[in-house]
Amino acid sequence: GNSVTQMEGPVTLSEEAFLTINCTYTATGYPSLFWYVQYPGEGLQLLLKATKADDKGSNKGFEATYRKETTSFHLEKGSVQVSDSAVYFCALRYSSASKIIFGSGTRLSIRP
Amino acid sequence: EAGVAQSPRYKIIEKRQSVAFWCNPISGHATLYWYQQILGQGPKLLIQFQNNGVVDDSQLPKDRFSAERLKGVDSTLKIQPAKLEDSAVYLCASSLVGQGRFEETQYFGPGTRLLVL
Numbered sequence: 001g002n003s004v005t006q007m008e009g010p011v012t013l014s015e016e017a018f019l020t021i022n023c024t025y026t027a028t029g030y031p032s033l034f035w036y037v038q039y040p041g042e043g044l045q046l047l048l049k050a051t052k053a054d055d056k057g058s059n060k061g062f063e064a065t066y067r068k069e070t071t072s073f074h075l076e077k078g079s080v081q082v083s084d085s086a087v088y089f090c091a092l093r094y095s096s097a098s099k100i101i102f103g104s105g106t107r108l109s110i111r112p
Numbered sequence: 113e114a115g116v117a118q119s120p121r122y123k124i125i126e127k128r129q130s131v132a133f134w135c136n137p138i139s140g141h142a143t144l145y146w147y148q149q150i151l152g153q154g155p156k157l158l159i160q161f162q163n164n165g166v167v168d169d170s171q172l173p174k175d176r177f178s179a180e181r182l183k184g185v186d187s188t189l190k191i192q193p194a195k196l197e198d199s200a201v202y203l204c205a206s207s208l209v210g211q212g213r214f215e216e217t218q219y220f221g222p223g224t225r226l227l228v229l
Contacts, residue, residue, distance in 0.1 A: 004154070041222075042222060043115070043116070043203070043220040043221050043222040043223060044155070044203065044205075044220040045220070046217050046218075089154050089155075091154070098168075099145070099157035099160060099168060100155075100157070100218060102154025102155050102156070103154050104152065104153050104154050105152075105153070105154055
């Protein structure tokens with residue numbers, strides 16, 4: 001079946017470090033891919049998305065590229081800030097009418 | 113624009129009791145989703161409504177969970193009777209149309225955290 005696997009956390013980095021959170025997916029066809037973020041005490045927010053192979057989603061300094069050949073959608077940021085501390089979820093969806101399938105989440109903590 | 117509203121934010125009950133959660137989606141959003149997020153896992157869809165009709169309830173434990181969306185706006189999710197394994201955060205989300213618009217975003221509420229003792 002369709003699923004998303006992302007690296008386990010927690011991930012702890014120092015401010016201004018480079019961030020990579022790995023995400024791979026298993027799916028038939030060509031889903032859209034997403035990264036959602038959940039800040040402490042808040043609801044899930046869409047961070048970025050990509051709808052077809054080789055698309056790059058970007059937002060707030062974060063980037064992820066839809067790699068069909070490796071079925072991956074790794075999240076990267078060149079220089080993290082304390083305010084980036086949150087839980088990050090990789091997800092996929094086949095159409096706007098269908099449910100989102102989420103990974104298990106990766107907790108990120110940034111030290112000042 | 114107001115976001116998705118949920119209440120209560122927290123609820124503690126004993127097993128075999130019943131509980132209800134309420135969701136008010138963003139105004140004008142036709143599609144409404146309820147997700148269950150167990151600690152350490154990603155959210156899992158329980159039920160999806162399009163206006164007041166059910167689109168997908170394949171993962172809803174129908175022997176104890178029920179949901180309705182009267183008049184195609186607000187929605188309630190009920191658990192009766194609750195089990196220990198129902199302890200989770202229950203998230204409500206909404207989207208504008210949910211049909212044929214591939215770029216559409218789902219907006220999530222803050223969730224209701226349920227603890228069953």
